[in-house]
Amino acid sequence: MKPRPKSPGWNVLGLLPAQLIMLLTLIIPVGIIVLVSFSTRGPYGGFDFVFTTAPYKQILFNEGWTGELEFNPQYLIVVGRTLVLSLVTTAICTVLSFPVAYFISLQRASVKMMLIYLVTLPFWVSMIVRVYSWIIILGNDGVIAKALRALGLVDNMGSLLFTDTAMLVGLVYSYIPLMILPVFASIEKLDSALVEASHDLYGSRLTTLRRVILPLCKPGMMAGAILVFVPCLGAVLEPTLLGGGKTMMMGNLIQLQFGAARNWPLGAAISIVLMSAVLIFLMWRGLQAVRREGREGDV
Numbered sequence: 141m142k143p144r145p146k147s148p149g150w151n152v153l154g155l156l157p158a159q160l161i162m163l164l165t166l167i168i169p170v171g172i173i174v175l176v177s178f179s180t181r182g183p184y185g186g187f188d189f190v191f192t193t194a195p196y197k198q199i200l201f202n203e204g205w206t207g208e209l210e211f212n213p214q215y216l217i218v219v220g221r222t223l224v225l226s227l228v229t230t231a232i233c234t235v236l237s238f239p240v241a242y243f244i245s246l247q248r249a250s251v252k253m254m255l256i257y258l259v260t261l262p263f264w265v266s267m268i269v270r271v272y273s274w275i276i277i278l279g280n281d282g283v284i285a286k287a288l289r290a291l292g293l294v295d296n297m298g299s300l301l302f303t304d305t306a307m308l309v310g311l312v313y314s315y316i317p318l319m320i321l322p323v324f325a326s327i328e329k330l331d332s333a334l335v336e337a338s339h340d341l342y343g344s345r346l347t348t349l350r351r352v353i354l355p356l357c358k359p360g361m362m363a364g365a366i367l368v369f370v371p372c373l374g375a376v377l378e379p380t381l382l383g384g385g386k387t388m389m390m391g392n393l394i395q396l397q398f399g400a401a402r403n404w405p406l407g408a409a410i411s412i413v414l415m416s417a418v419l420i421f422l423m424w425r426g427l428q429a430v431r432r433e434g435r436e437g438d439v
Contacts, residue, residue, distance in 0.1 A: 170415070177408035185402030195409035215393070215410070222390040225304065226372035229311040233319040233368050234361055236312075241324035242353075256324070259317050271310050271377045278306055278382070302384035310378035315371055319364035326360020327353075366425065370418055390414050 180190040200216070201209040244255045262270060277283045278300040285300075300306055330353065338348040354361075376391040385392065390410065397407030 173408045173411055176404055177412050179405050179408075181403055181405050185404070187404045192405075195403075195405040196413075198406050199409060199413065218388050218390060218393050219413075221304070221387070222373060225308055225311060225389065226369050228308060229315065229372050230319075230365050230369045232308075232312050233316045234323075234365060237316055237319040237323050237364065238357075238361070241320050241327055244320075244324055245327045245330075256321075259320050262317060267314065267377055268381075271314065271381050274306070274310050274313065274382055275301060278309070301382060302386060304383075304387060306382040307378050307387065307389070310382045311372055311375060314375075314378065315368045318367040318371070319361075322360045322364040322367065323357065324360075326357040326363075330356055362425065366422065369421075373414060373418060 175189070176187050177195055178191055178193065179187040180192050180194070182188050197209065200211065202212040204210050240259075244252055244259075247255060275282075279285070280301075282300075334352055334356070335348055338352045343351065374391045374394075375389055376395055379385070379387060379389040379392045380395075383389070383392075388396075394407050394410050394414070397403045397410065401407075
């Protein structure tokens with residue numbers, strides 16, 4: 141007796157709620173942002189549905205008195221600062237999180253669960269409170285300044301706030317748990333027999349780390365890098381509070397356009413550029429993963 145072929149109808153109906161949620165919460169809102177980015181700025185803010193590419197041109201150019209376009213690098217500087225800070229944050233989080241995750245993986249089960257709980261504990265506190273606490277630490281009369289004066293290392297130091305360094309500290313502090321967790325999960329899957337085999341073959345600790353542990357943990361590190369890099373691109377609180385609103389990143393630049401500047405089309409255009417950069421990066425990583433799996437399958 142031949143088995144009855146499965147009808148695809150139930151599969152389609154079963155996915156319908158998820159598809160509706162994706163349509164209402166992702167596709168339609170993104171479509172609206174795309175439409176706004178090609179619209180004309182309203183006379184009193186907002187936008188009018190009159191097609192134009194001026195918002196995208198405004199990212200690179202200003203219109204002179206006679207109507208000619210003049211190159212304006214101010215938004216490119218913000219984009220460059222955002223990319224550099226996001227990449228440096230990702231690199232620092234990777235370097236700091238690996239020894240922490242490896243240490244946690246070596247503990248017994250009860251201690252391991254407690255340490256993982258402590259890593260995730262900051263997420264239970266409002267992001268505003270967490271970032272705002274660094275104002276107290278980095279301020280003119282903050283913890284660091286008082287400690288340095290008490291040790292006699294400095295007499296009078298300038299403020300550490302409202303700089304790229306302050307924003308970098310806030311970004312690392314905010315997103316390093318997102319790096320620790322996937323790296324820990326990758327280390328947990330590591331076969332200890334491979335590490336022992338490396339030592340049996342007279343491999344030093346550094347060689348074992350470089351040739352065995354790091355390559356096997358690379359998927360978790362790359363997953364953590366994506367989880368850190370992508371939120372950093374759209375960070376708002378860190379540049380607003382620790383940068384003082386003067387040292388801008390793309391997140392608070394978009395907020396400024398939708399808020400005080402009331403230039404919705406420009407804010408939407410910058411949002412689309414940011415989203416496109418993230419999608420290109422994720423697609424590139426996905427293609428790399430597919431090619432790597434294909435090569436491993438051929439072997």
